[in-house]
Structure formats: C-alpha cells, structure tokens
Amino acid sequence: MARLRVERDPAGAPLAVTRARRPAPLRLPLLLLLLLLLLPGAVSTFPESLNESHPTEDSHLSEGTIEDYETSVLPCWDHYKSHMDSVKDWCNWTLISRHYSDLRYCLEYEAERFGLGYPNSLAEKIIFETHMIHFANCTLVQSTLSDPPEDVLLAMIIAPICLIPFLVTIVVWRSKDSDAQA
Structure with missing residues (x-):
C-alpha cells in the first residue's frame, strides 16, 4: 500500500493529502490564494464584488468606538x-x-x-x-473579637494543666491493676 503524505502551507496548516512522490495538482493555486489572503493590501486588488462580505449570523454585530x-x-x-x-x-x-x-x-x-x-x-x-x-454604606456587620475576662481566661488555662496529672494517675493505677490480675 502506498504511503500518504500531508502537504503543508508555510504556516504549518495541512493543505492536501497526496500519495508520496506525486505532486498535489492544486498545491500551487492554493499557495497563491493563501498568499493573496495573508499579505496586507492583497485583498484590495480583488474586484469590489468579490471584496464585499456576505451576511452571516454575526452581521448584526457592528464594530464601534x-x-x-x-x-x-x-x-x-x-x-x-x-x-x-x-x-x-x-x-x-x-x-x-x-x-x-x-x-x-x-x-x-x-x-x-x-x-x-x-x-x-x-x-x-x-x-x-x-x-x-x-452600596457604599453596606458593610457586613461583624462583632469585633476581644479577649475574655481574666477569670475566664485563668480557668481555661488551669483546667487542662490540672487535668493532665489526674489522667496520668488514672492510667498508671489501671495499668498496675491489670498487671495484678494477669
């Protein structure tokens, strides 16, 4: 089976699929048309009837300032x-x-x-x-956070400190009791 080769234009877009070692018959006209469209000012050489744009679905859009x-x-x-x-x-x-x-x-x-x-x-x-x-006067109403009173703060600090030795004592006592039963 013959291999197929994809012809590409200078920009890298595929032009035509041909069999290897056979030139594409439309390659030259397509390249000329592509060059005419890509070169600035080349489109103005077309007759006016060809240069007019056809109405499309976006024709209601108008370029403006x-x-x-x-x-x-x-x-x-x-x-x-x-x-x-x-x-x-x-x-x-x-x-x-x-x-x-x-x-x-x-x-x-x-x-x-x-x-x-x-x-x-x-x-x-x-x-x-x-x-x-x-919306200048619309702000989210949030209360400002402040420190609790000193007596509440002291209770929150001392409670865990006192609780740790108590829990350690219970764990040691229970572990000694389970060793005696074994």
Whole structure:
C-alpha cells in the first residue's frame, strides 16, 4: 500500500493529502490564494464584488468606538437607576440582585455588539459608580473579637494543666491493676 503524505502551507496548516512522490495538482493555486489572503493590501486588488462580505449570523454585530458603546449603555444605566430608586433597602441582596445582574448583562451585551471586550474601562467605571452610589454604606456587620475576662481566661488555662496529672494517675493505677490480675 502506498504511503500518504500531508502537504503543508508555510504556516504549518495541512493543505492536501497526496500519495508520496506525486505532486498535489492544486498545491500551487492554493499557495497563491493563501498568499493573496495573508499579505496586507492583497485583498484590495480583488474586484469590489468579490471584496464585499456576505451576511452571516454575526452581521448584526457592528464594530464601534467606545463613544458609541457609551451612548448605547446609557439606557442600561438609566433603567438600573430607576429600578434601584424604587428599592428601599439597597443592602439586601435578594432585593437588588436581579437589577444588578440585568445591568451587568446589558453592559456585556452592548460590549459584544460593538466588538469590545468585557470588562472594559467604561463598564468598570459604571460598576464602580453603582457601588459608590448604592452600596457604599453596606458593610457586613461583624462583632469585633476581644479577649475574655481574666477569670475566664485563668480557668481555661488551669483546667487542662490540672487535668493532665489526674489522667496520668488514672492510667498508671489501671495499668498496675491489670498487671495484678494477669
């Protein structure tokens, strides 16, 4: 059986599978097409009808600037603020989690629409602003730990110290009693 050889382009991607010692008939045209696509400015030599992009499932996405993104997330912020103004206790997570999640989802969705990464500087600024406005006074209430009174502390220290000789005495007494019975 003849061995098969995988042809590779300069980047290392497989081009065609051929039998050993026989050249691939489409190797040269494929290499030329690959070079035209990879070289900057080479695509502009194609006629305009070939250079137009066909609509895809992602055609609703539009590349935009941070200013366009900022304009599109203002309704998200307004919607969030209107809902948060109706909430009485901003520190109760069960009451505000839905509104907070909606704001985060809206920021993520709009960033994806404009081809921006998330989190981005504007999204971080909005999240930081909402924390400063709505959650600045929400802290976890924890009691500060302090030392117990001296008499309790003394009892906690002396009890194990006195208990050790007592337990040693019981162990020695029981071991002598078991030796006498044997």
